[in-house]
Amino acid sequence: xxxxxxxxxxxxxxxxxxxxxxxxxxxxxxxxxxxxxxxxxxxxxxxxxxxxxxxxxxxxxxxxxxxxxxxxxxxxxxxxxxxxxxxxxxxxxxxxxxxxxxxxxxxxxxxxxxxxxxxxxxxxxxxxxxxx
Numbered sequence: 001x002x003x004x005x006x007x008x009x010x011x012x013x014x015x016x017x018x019x020x021x022x023x024x025x026x027x028x029x030x031x032x033x034x035x036x037x038x039x040x041x042x043x044x045x046x047x048x049x050x051x052x053x054x055x056x057x058x059x060x061x062x063x064x065x066x067x068x069x070x071x072x073x074x075x076x077x078x079x080x081x082x083x084x085x086x087x088x089x090x091x092x093x094x095x096x097x098x099x100x101x102x103x104x105x106x107x108x109x110x111x112x113x114x115x116x117x118x119x120x121x122x123x124x125x126x127x128x129x130x131x132x
Contacts, residue, residue: 001035003096004065004072008079008088009058012045019059022084026063029075035067038096043103052086062103064096 010019019042027037043060052058065072072090079085 001066001068002072003093004067004090005093005096006063006065006072006075006088006090008061008063009048009052009086010061011053011084011086012055012057012059014059014084016042016045016059018084019061022082023061023063026075026078029078030065030067030071033067033071033074035065035071037063038066039064041104055086058086060103065090066096 010022014022023040023042027040030037039062041062043062045057045059047057048055065075067075076088076090079088
């Protein structure tokens with residue numbers, strides 16, 4: 001069986017629970033075709049670079065898939081039919097990444113560092129005040 005990375009964007013007005021139900025439905029479609037989902041990552045509600053079908057944000061989800069080509073084709077057909085899916089992309093890969101994806105690593109790093117930005121108005125260390 002071939003290995004795939006699949007990412008899809010769901011509309012901003014659906015809940016996280018509905019996105020999880022959609023992911024479960026896609027997993028069932030793959031399982032009925034003899035495939036399986038090896039990793040499922042929900043990246044959250046993120047802003048889009050441009051509007052897609054009047055949406056400025058979308059729920060991002062990544063799936064690592066081990067399945068045959070007909071099973072993946074059926075999953076993509078189901079995604080085209082579903083109105084909650086804005087975009088999707090499936091890429092065949094030679095091997096799947098172990099551990100969290102780059103997006104999840106970035107989120108963990110940002111959570112640890114407090115978002116990478118200091119508090120507004122907080123002293124900034126050895127910087128002098130600005131003069132105009």
